[in-house]
Amino acid sequence: MARYDALLIVSFGGPEKPEDVMPFLENVVRGRGVPRERLLEVEAHYQGFGGVSPINQQCRDLIEALRPEVDLPIYWGNRNWHPFLRDTLGKMAADGVTRAAAFITAAYSSYSSCRQYLDDIARARAEVPGAPEIVRLRHYYDHPGFIAAMTDHTREALERLPQEHHDAARLVFTAHSIPVSMAASSGPSGGAYEAQLRAAAALVAGDRPWDLVWQSRSGPPQVPWLEPDVCDHLAALHEGGTSAVVLVPIGFVSDHMEVVYDLDTEAAAVARDLGMHLTRAATAGTHPRFVSMVRELLDEPEPAACLATCCPAPRPRPQA
Numbered sequence: 001m002a003r004y005d006a007l008l009i010v011s012f013g014g015p016e017k018p019e020d021v022m023p024f025l026e027n028v029v030r031g032r033g034v035p036r037e038r039l040l041e042v043e044a045h046y047q048g049f050g051g052v053s054p055i056n057q058q059c060r061d062l063i064e065a066l067r068p069e070v071d072l073p074i075y076w077g078n079r080n081w082h083p084f085l086r087d088t089l090g091k092m093a094a095d096g097v098t099r100a101a102a103f104i105t106a107a108y109s110s111y112s113s114c115r116q117y118l119d120d121i122a123r124a125r126a127e128v129p130g131a132p133e134i135v136r137l138r139h140y141y142d143h144p145g146f147i148a149a150m151t152d153h154t155r156e157a158l159e160r161l162p163q164e165h166h167d168a169a170r171l172v173f174t175a176h177s178i179p180v181s182m183a184a185s186s187g188p189s190g191g192a193y194e195a196q197l198r199a200a201a202a203l204v205a206g207d208r209p210w211d212l213v214w215q216s217r218s219g220p221p222q223v224p225w226l227e228p229d230v231c232d233h234l235a236a237l238h239e240g241g242t243s244a245v246v247l248v249p250i251g252f253v254s255d256h257m258e259v260v261y262d263l264d265t266e267a268a269a270v271a272r273d274l275g276m277h278l279t280r281a282a283t284a285g286t287h288p289r290f291v292s293m294v295r296e297l298l299d300e301p302e303p304a305a306c307l308a309t310c311c312p313a314p315r316p317r318p319q320a
Helices: 018-029 036-047 055-066 085-094 111-127 144-159 180-184 192-205 230-239 262-274 288-299
Strands: 006-011 074-078 099-104 133-136 170-176 210-215 244-248 277-280
Touching: 006 055, 006 085, 018 036, 055 074, 055 288, 074 085, 085 111, 099 111, 099 288, 111 133, 144 192, 144 244, 144 277, 144 288, 170 192, 170 230, 180 192, 192 210, 210 230, 210 262, 230 244, 230 262, 244 262, 262 277
Parallel strands: 006 074, 006 099, 099 133, 170 210, 170 244, 244 277
Antiparallel strands: none
């Protein structure tokens, strides 16, 4: 920890009141060609929860849980909503921070879960005179702390099923779908996003049968994204005779709207309609092993910087 004089929590960000929702969503999708109809659909999801995403409060909770573990000042900056990274880096510079470790609340390699965060940090640093150096802590999808947290939460979800369905329940791991082309180019040699998710799921599942499926697609319909969708997969499992499922949001470290709407609302409704027993494992959140993992990452040797060719930005689609 002596190499750093602060810890920076870097997260996606989320709205905290109804009037925040559309400006936040416009920040998220800027330059991505997401249809307006999709934005309005997602806005309705947020407004159904009072216009408040759970993610910001979960960041606050993580910071409070980290304070006894980490002997460094802790700052927090978001990519898409307040507190924005630029403003946080400005405060860090004013406080005299010169070199900080960044813990990114996304565990996997891809443009949207890694490179885009690094690009936003670099952009914010360029806008802040005297901004501190920021060193990203390594990917932690297979760290024992993350795996222990998700294993405990999966076990707890299994125990919520009726006893007669406990042994036969299937684990269905979910992660945010991304374009197939982005998945193919993720990591230093391609394919890392899906490979890392499968590695994490296998560690959590142990000897139980499991699947990896996708959720929260948001791109234009003509662009191929990772499939199958979680709701389609539940229907296929039901048709094949599966009567109980535990959804495990392995792709998320805290509850996003994609978890509380796409899983707890939409997928849960599909399961009810099918007559299928379904529970959802909690995200890692503030599980003690996940919290201690952050301290352990700080104590590890400094990770090598990503190659410039790693997780490249998607190429703009040619206009018709």
